[in-house]
Amino acid sequence: LRHADQSREPDELPALLERVSPDLARVLYRFRIPAQDSDDLLQELVVQFLENRRRVESPEAWLVGTFKFRCALYWRRRRRNLVEAIDGAILDELAGGSPARQEHDDLSRDLSRAIDELSERCRSFIRLRYGLGYENPEVAERLGYSKTGIRKISSRCLDALTDEILSIEPAMEAFENA
Amino acid sequence: MLEANRDIACTLEGDVLSRFERGEAPPSERSRVLTHLLSGCGSCSDRLRPAASVRKFADPAPSIHRILSRVAEIELRLDAENATADELWRDFQKHPSPRQWTLLNNSARFNSLAFAERLLEAGLDAIYDDPHRALELNQMALVVAVRLDAHQYGRGAAEDLRGRIWARIANSHRASSNLPAADSALATAAELLQAGSGEPLAEAELWYFTASIRRAQRRLDEAMVAIRRSRRIYRLLRDQHLEGRSLLNQAMIHEIQGDLDSAVVCTRKALAQIDPKRDPKLCFAARHAFVWNLMCAGAAEEAQRELDALKPTYLENGDRMVILRMHWLEGRIRRLRGDRATAEASLRQALDGFISAEIPYEAATVALDLSVLFAESGRTHELKPLAAELVEVFQRLGVAREACAALLMFEAAARAEAVTLGFLSQLNDYLGRVRSQPGLVFSPKD
Numbered sequence: 001l002r003h004a005d006q007s008r009e010p011d012e013l014p015a016l017l018e019r020v021s022p023d024l025a026r027v028l029y030r031f032r033i034p035a036q037d038s039d040d041l042l043q044e045l046v047v048q049f050l051e052n053r054r055r056v057e058s059p060e061a062w063l064v065g066t067f068k069f070r071c072a073l074y075w076r077r078r079r080r081n082l083v084e085a086i087d088g089a090i091l092d093e094l095a096g097g098s099p100a101r102q103e104h105d106d107l108s109r110d111l112s113r114a115i116d117e118l119s120e121r122c123r124s125f126i127r128l129r130y131g132l133g134y135e136n137p138e139v140a141e142r143l144g145y146s147k148t149g150i151r152k153i154s155s156r157c158l159d160a161l162t163d164e165i166l167s168i169e170p171a172m173e174a175f176e177n178a
Numbered sequence: 179m180l181e182a183n184r185d186i187a188c189t190l191e192g193d194v195l196s197r198f199e200r201g202e203a204p205p206s207e208r209s210r211v212l213t214h215l216l217s218g219c220g221s222c223s224d225r226l227r228p229a230a231s232v233r234k235f236a237d238p239a240p241s242i243h244r245i246l247s248r249v250a251e252i253e254l255r256l257d258a259e260n261a262t263a264d265e266l267w268r269d270f271q272k273h274p275s276p277r278q279w280t281l282l283n284n285s286a287r288f289n290s291l292a293f294a295e296r297l298l299e300a301g302l303d304a305i306y307d308d309p310h311r312a313l314e315l316n317q318m319a320l321v322v323a324v325r326l327d328a329h330q331y332g333r334g335a336a337e338d339l340r341g342r343i344w345a346r347i348a349n350s351h352r353a354s355s356n357l358p359a360a361d362s363a364l365a366t367a368a369e370l371l372q373a374g375s376g377e378p379l380a381e382a383e384l385w386y387f388t389a390s391i392r393r394a395q396r397r398l399d400e401a402m403v404a405i406r407r408s409r410r411i412y413r414l415l416r417d418q419h420l421e422g423r424s425l426l427n428q429a430m431i432h433e434i435q436g437d438l439d440s441a442v443v444c445t446r447k448a449l450a451q452i453d454p455k456r457d458p459k460l461c462f463a464a465r466h467a468f469v470w471n472l473m474c475a476g477a478a479e480e481a482q483r484e485l486d487a488l489k490p491t492y493l494e495n496g497d498r499m500v501i502l503r504m505h506w507l508e509g510r511i512r513r514l515r516g517d518r519a520t521a522e523a524s525l526r527q528a529l530d531g532f533i534s535a536e537i538p539y540e541a542a543t544v545a546l547d548l549s550v551l552f553a554e555s556g557r558t559h560e561l562k563p564l565a566a567e568l569v570e571v572f573q574r575l576g577v578a579r580e581a582c583a584a585l586l587m588f589e590a591a592a593r594a595e596a597v598t599l600g601f602l603s604q605l606n607d608y609l610g611r612v613r614s615q616p617g618l619v620f621s622p623k624d
Contacts, residue, residue: 013253017242039241046249047332048375050256051291055379061416066378073376081201082226086215089208110216165215166223 016059017046023064031071045070083155083162094130114164122157129154188221190214195222256292263292271300275314282321291331294322294339301346306459307497309353310536316346334375341370342380349387352394355539357613360391382411386424393431396611401431422451426464429471438475445471462492462500470507478514485511502531506544513551522551533567538575539613542568542585546606553599561592581612584620 024045028038045067049056056062093107115126128134128142140150190211197203198211215222266288270278282288301315320343328336344367351360364387371384385408392401405428412421429444445468454461465488472481485508492504509524525548532541545568552560565588572582588605591597601622608620 013249014242014246017246021242039244042241043245043248044333044375046245047252048335048377050249050253051332051335052377052379054260054295056415057419058416061414062379065411065414066376069376069378069381078199082199085198085201085203085208086212088205089212092205092209093212107213107216114216165212166227168216168218168223169220 013046013050016063020060020063023060024067027064027067027071031068031075033071033074037074041067041070041074079159083158086162086165087158090130094133110168114161114168117164118157118160121153122160125153125157126161188214188219190219190222195225199226259290259292262287263290263296266293267296270296275311278318282318286325288322289325289327290322291326291335291339294319294326294343297322298343298346301350303459305350305353306463306499308499308535309350313347313350313354316343316350319343320347332375334373334377337370337374338377338380341367341374342383343367344370345380345384345387348391352387352391355537355613357391357395360394364388364391378411378415379417382408382415382420382424385411386420386427389424389427389431393427393434394613396434398431398435402428405431418451419453419456422448422453422464423457423460425451426460426467429467433471433474438471441471442468442475459497459500466492466500466503466507469511473507473511473514476514478511481511482515498531498535502528502535502540505531506547509544510547513547518551518555522548525551533571536575538572538577539609541571542609543606546602546609549597549602550599553597553602558592558595558597561595561597562589565589565592578612578617580617580619581609584608584612587620587622 024042028041033041045063048066049059049063052062053059090111111130115123118126124143125139128139134142136150136154137147139145139154140147143150145153194203194207195211198208203211211222215226270281270288273281297315297319301312301319304312304315320340323336323340323343326336326339344363348360348363348367351357351363364384367384367387371380374380385404389401389405389408392398392404405424409421409424409428412418412424425444425448429441429448432438432441432444445464449461449464449468452461452464465484469481469484469488472484485504489504492501505524506528509521509528512518512521512524525544529541529544529548532538532544545564549561549564552558552564565585569582569585569589572585584605588597588601591601604622605620608618612618612620
């Protein structure tokens with residue numbers, strides 16, 4: 001990547017940010033970034049700009065464009081954290097995290113309800129992952145997927161399972177107890 | 179009614195759920211939250227769902243002054259780092275390569291993002307003239323990058339830098355005809371950039387290099403998708419020059435697809451966008467590509483006129499590789515115009531240059547152009563030494579066994595004076611494909 005014109009004077013940061021501020025606010029609004037995280041995201045953007053200033057041809061376009069990327073990434077990462085937390089919790093449970101047999105059976109039954117709602121392809125993937133404890137490369141070999149293919153399928157299936165778990169309605173007896 | 183029941187049933191503490199959502203909960207808490215969610219707690223599911231189904235919050239106005247006060251110190255530090263890197267670089271580039279390695283390996287003063295950037299800039303500069311040196315400079319940048327203290331820079335900056343370096347390494351391998359190594363370096367780059375900050379210039383460049391490598395591998399559909407993605411990002415960032423560079427790459431893909439009209443259109447657009455001050459070598463490459471496309475389209479007279487106009491600039495500013503390509507182009511234009519004697523001289527200059535630069539496949543392709551010229555003029559006896567020379571070069575440079583075997587067949591046919599134009603065309607096509615498929619065997623049809 002050829003560096004941008006380095007003979008010109010670098011734009012003064014305060015003036016640049018003042019100019020671009022309404023656009024950044026619009027990006028924050030469009031991406032519905034929580035107030036408590038918006039300052040951190042903006043600060044990271046400005047630091048990133050300072051680190052890459054030599055390579056940037058149009059600072060305003062770069063700041064706004066990069067901020068859109070970062071906001072999209074913010075949600076993707078939050079989503080991934082949640083999916084990984086759920087995946088990790090299921091793996092812990094199946095590895096014997098819950099000592100009481102009754103609790104373990106309840107969890108397996110509730111989990112099966114969620115899994116039953118998934119597509120056949122995801123059910124096969126989940127059966128091998130949680131049922132037989134296979135890692136992604138083993139699942140890929142068993143189901144005939146490529147290395148990159150299995151990464152995509154794994155991510156889609158775990159996403160779908162997360163959605164199913166979050167949309168579970170309480171069982172009737174829970175209402176009665178309440 | 180249902181919501182009320184759900185609230186009554188919820189017994190999970192808010193901070194436990196927050197830790198779970200951020201991926202920071204310990205296993206015992208994860209298990210508790212999972213059991214709780216599976217029991218159907220609506221309020222907890224609703225709280226997690228914005229992260230699951232994305233985008234549901236109100237906006238704050240950005241507070242520029244607060245942010246400026248927080249980054250003031252970082253800005254001063256980065257300015258100082260840049261000034262030091264400039265100073266170090268001025269001294270560093272005076273040394274020969276082995277001494278540069280010694281300096282890098284023995285001193286921590288080079289360990290900065292700014293110095294790694296200087297190495298990357300020099301690496302890109304060298305790619306036109308000396309791809310092996312470009313690779314070496316990128317490898318030096320990698321040595322610096324892996325030693326960087328990641329906490330000293332912004333989130334994801336170290337991954338971004340390493341990802342960009344691996345992408346440059348991939349491109350250097352491509353430029354020196356090592357496509358398997360290019361492919362593997364590209365995969366490393368993609369993985370690192372995925373873990374990085376999402377900086378769009380780095381992503382656009384990755385797509386750009388992906389297109390170049392897929393083009394060299396003749397995976398042209400993938401190359402086209404990649405180059406369009408890189409163009410889209412450069413357009414979004416309003417970097418006309420780099421979008422022009424992508425357009426030039428797109429023109430080359432069209433050319434290989436045999437769509438010469440689109441190639442000429444893209445090259446014209448690229449020429450209008452590329453800034454000669456920002457990258458004079460790229461500008462040369464674009465002008466060279468334009469003449470090449472005219473030649474491929476059979477417009478020999480126009481191509482010769484354009485080349486004559488360009489020639490002084492080539493000789494004045496062009497790097498070794500660019501000048502070799504100019505001789506190659508000139509030889510082909512002259513052959514097209516029926517001027518065999520001067521065509522031979524130009525092709526011979528290009529061939530000798532590629533051999534001494536150790537760029538085997540380019541050397542072989544030029545040699546085949548020369549062979550066609552000999553075959554057309556009935557000088558089949560001259561194919562023998564040419565074929566023997568090529569075999570020696572391929573074996574010396576350790577080119578894939580199957581490609582060497584194809585050249586041995588060429589040598590045998592030349593010795594038997596049995597080389598035909600059809601055979602040369604098949605060998606040319608084979609050499610284009612074997613670069614990306616090293617196990618491919620040459621089996622000419624009669």
